[in-house]
Amino acid sequence: xxxxxxxxxxxxxxxxxxxxxxxxxxxxxxxxxxxxxxxxxxxxxxxxxxxxxxxxxxxxxxxxxxxxxxxxxxxxxxxxxxxxxxxxxxxxxxxxxxxxxxxxxxxxxxxxxxxxxxxxxxxxxxxxxxxxxxxxxxxxxxxxxxxxxxxxxxxxxxxxxxxxxxxxxxxxxxxxxxxxxxxxxxxxxxxxxxxxxxxxxxxxxxxxxxxxxxxxxxxxxxxxxxxxxxxxxxxxxxxxxxxxxxxxxxxxxxxxxxxxxxxxxxxxxxxxxxxxxxxxxxxxxxxxxxxxxxxxxxxxxxxxxxxxxxxxxxxxxx
Amino acid sequence: xxxxxxxxxxxxxxxxxxxxxxxxxxxxxxxxxxxxxxxxxxxxxxxxxxxxxxxxxxxxxxxxxxxxxxxxxxxxxxxxxxxxxxxxxxxxxxxxxxxxxxxxxxxxxxxxxxxxxxxxxxxxxxxxxxxxxxxxxxxxxxxxxxxxxxxxxxxxxxxxxxxxxxxxxxxxxxxxxxxxxxxxxxxxxxxxxxxxxxxxxxxxxxxxxxxxxxxxxxxxxxxxxxxxxxxxxxxxxxxxxxxxxxxxxxxxxxxxxxxxxxxxxxxxxxxxxxxxxxxxxxxxxxxxxxxxxxxxxxxxxxxxxxxxxxxxxxxxxxxxxxxx
Ligand SMILES: Cc1ncc(C[n+]2csc(CCOP(=O)(O)OP(=O)(O)O)c2C)c(N)n1
Ligand SMILES: [Mg+2]
Numbered sequence: 001x002x003x004x005x006x007x008x009x010x011x012x013x014x015x016x017x018x019x020x021x022x023x024x025x026x027x028x029x030x031x032x033x034x035x036x037x038x039x040x041x042x043x044x045x046x047x048x049x050x051x052x053x054x055x056x057x058x059x060x061x062x063x064x065x066x067x068x069x070x071x072x073x074x075x076x077x078x079x080x081x082x083x084x085x086x087x088x089x090x091x092x093x094x095x096x097x098x099x100x101x102x103x104x105x106x107x108x109x110x111x112x113x114x115x116x117x118x119x120x121x122x123x124x125x126x127x128x129x130x131x132x133x134x135x136x137x138x139x140x141x142x143x144x145x146x147x148x149x150x151x152x153x154x155x156x157x158x159x160x161x162x163x164x165x166x167x168x169x170x171x172x173x174x175x176x177x178x179x180x181x182x183x184x185x186x187x188x189x190x191x192x193x194x195x196x197x198x199x200x201x202x203x204x205x206x207x208x209x210x211x212x213x214x215x216x217x218x219x220x221x222x223x224x225x226x227x228x229x230x231x232x233x234x235x236x237x238x239x240x241x242x243x244x245x246x247x248x249x250x251x252x253x254x255x256x257x258x259x260x261x262x263x264x265x266x267x268x269x270x271x272x273x274x275x276x277x278x279x280x281x282x283x284x285x286x287x288x289x290x291x292x293x294x295x296x297x298x299x300x301x302x303x304x305x306x307x308x309x310x311x312x313x314x315x316x317x318x
Numbered sequence: 319x320x321x322x323x324x325x326x327x328x329x330x331x332x333x334x335x336x337x338x339x340x341x342x343x344x345x346x347x348x349x350x351x352x353x354x355x356x357x358x359x360x361x362x363x364x365x366x367x368x369x370x371x372x373x374x375x376x377x378x379x380x381x382x383x384x385x386x387x388x389x390x391x392x393x394x395x396x397x398x399x400x401x402x403x404x405x406x407x408x409x410x411x412x413x414x415x416x417x418x419x420x421x422x423x424x425x426x427x428x429x430x431x432x433x434x435x436x437x438x439x440x441x442x443x444x445x446x447x448x449x450x451x452x453x454x455x456x457x458x459x460x461x462x463x464x465x466x467x468x469x470x471x472x473x474x475x476x477x478x479x480x481x482x483x484x485x486x487x488x489x490x491x492x493x494x495x496x497x498x499x500x501x502x503x504x505x506x507x508x509x510x511x512x513x514x515x516x517x518x519x520x521x522x523x524x525x526x527x528x529x530x531x532x533x534x535x536x537x538x539x540x541x542x543x544x545x546x547x548x549x550x551x552x553x554x555x556x557x558x559x560x561x562x563x564x565x566x567x568x569x570x571x572x573x574x575x576x577x578x579x580x581x582x583x584x585x586x587x588x589x590x591x592x593x594x595x596x597x598x599x600x601x602x603x604x605x606x607x608x609x610x611x612x613x614x615x616x617x618x619x620x621x622x623x624x625x626x627x628x629x630x631x632x633x634x635x636x637x638x639x640x641x642x
Contacts, residue, residue: 096618147375
């Protein structure tokens with residue numbers, strides 16, 4: 001990967017982190033409402049994954065979607081505006097934290113019914129198969145989502161029909177407060193793909209380069225073979241499931257252990273050790289991100305609310 | 319009488335019934351270690367252990383299928399579906415299984431199960447997480463649908479529901495867990511399928527339930543200041559529907575409105591109004607109006623969401639309209 005690209009990955013990861021840190025403050029100040037699921041700790045996953053796609057490849061994910069939105073190139077302005085429920089958000093203030101999409105950037109949404117978007121991901125791939133192109137759909141979901149029927153129906157269909165889907169399970173060890181081993185018959189989730197005769201691999205997700213390389217390989221396979229592929233990526237969310245999670249289900253030293261493997265810290269070290277960037281250069285990136293996020297908040301706060309007419313817009317297309 | 323919250327009332331009902339009957343157990347997502355996503359089963363896991371408070375995978379079909387099966391062989395499961403929006407993921411188990419099996423097999427076995435779930439908007443959770451589809455579920459013979467509006471009713475009705483031999487959908491409201499109300503001391507139950515006059519009045523009848531009750535009580539207080547005495551009939555159970563108190567009240571007031579949080583079209587109000595027209599047409603002095611949610615999926619934006627939900631001023635306006 002070129003130097004500029006590497007630095008841009010760093011910028012994206014820091015951007016996700018800052019947007020969400022400021023988002024937490026805005027939530028506590030009552031400016032953001034509803035559920036807000038933070039991606040902090042998992043930044044390397046979507047950053048590495050989406051860096052490996054071509055622009056024509058589609059991305060679809062669950063409600064923990066701020067990172068994916070930013071990685072797909074949606075601006076911090078729009079992400080903040082959506083969080084604040086403003087008309088200038090990509091979903092016009094109607095979606096909120098859980099429902100960010102910009103189809104012009106091939107980001108097909110955050111979806112909040114657990115597992116519900118997996119059959120839809122298969123559908124995106126059916127559409128592309130029908131159009132006889134070789135676009136790939138990258139579908140991300142949590143470990144908890146692999147226990148619901150939607151998951152199994154979608155995987156089966158994708159293999160049976162030879163759909164170009166890259167299934168990506170972000171195994172952050174918990175679905176809300178339920179640890180993987182308390183909810184899933186197999187703790188290595190990758191094995192579920194075996195039941196559908198699907199090629200799969202499990203990787204560590206705290207190092208963005210590991211994710212990037214595995215994703216590249218997987219995408220090459222899917223494109224060439226016209227077959228789905230299953231990638232299980234181990235990761236961890238540092239914050240609660242959503243805002244206000246009492247976190248009774250995990251111990252603080254477990255969280256501490258994972259925090260020591262901070263994906264941003266790991267990548268920072270990598271870039272300096274490889275002499276890709278100086279500490280100062282990385283600090284400049286951080287400062288620029290800080291600015292960008294401050295401007296995004298300003299943009300969001302000064303943006304107009306949707307109007308009462310907007311309430312009735314887009315119920316139907318015709 | 320003690321004044322407790324809706325959350326405490328529901329929690330007490332569950333605990334009392336678990337203490338009384340070893341066949342009662344709870345299953346659902348995050349009911350155990352987490353303590354319930356609305357904290358209703360907080361402390362249950364420590365008290366009763368994992369056998370009676372079962373954390374499940376995220377698998378609504380498996381939750382309800384397992385509850386139905388266990389009920390068929392004599393247990394009394396209380397299955398929690400985290401919110402009613404996820405009940406759609408398990409619609410087949412509610413509609414095609416729970417509501418049908420007893421009838422279809424000639425009554426050979428019963429399905430003594432309760433599905434506890436949470437409905438309602440107003441928390442900025444967006445279109446898929448904010449629905450009040452109570453009427454949809456009340457459509458099916460074979461299923462009973464209960465939705466209380468006060469802590470006392472919640473407690474007494476839930477206890478009856480757990481003891482009942484029928485499958486019962488018990489719908490709580492996401493914004494009402496902190497609502498406080500007087501609850502009788504000691505053991506009591508409230509029968510399923512009985513509506514109740516929650517406030518007496520002579521000028522008009524407000525028919526409502528659950529969140530609508532909270533709003534209607536506030537509206538009635540304001541109307542009273544203007545000299546209008548509204549009588550409030552709380553349905554409490556949507557199926558089987560007890561219309562007697564509604565007819566009685568209506569025959570006295572001759573004017574009515576129906577208040578519900580769900581959408582107006584094909585809603586609870588549609589049912590109530592038709593029944594009044596069918597059974598008490600001679601007593602109608604003014605068209606009966608419905609106050610309900612605007613016909614839109616609920617948006618995230620707070621102002622728009624509040625604009626779409628029925629509010630106290632909407633009830634007051636409708637009341638004045640039927641009194642014209
Ligand atoms: C069908 C359905 N059931 C339950 C929920 C409530 N819920 C939201 S997120 C979640 C946990 C999902 O865990 P996982 O898939 O591991 O994703 P993570 O939150 O860890 O990213 C649950 C139970 C839901 N949104 N949809
Ligand atoms: Mg998870």
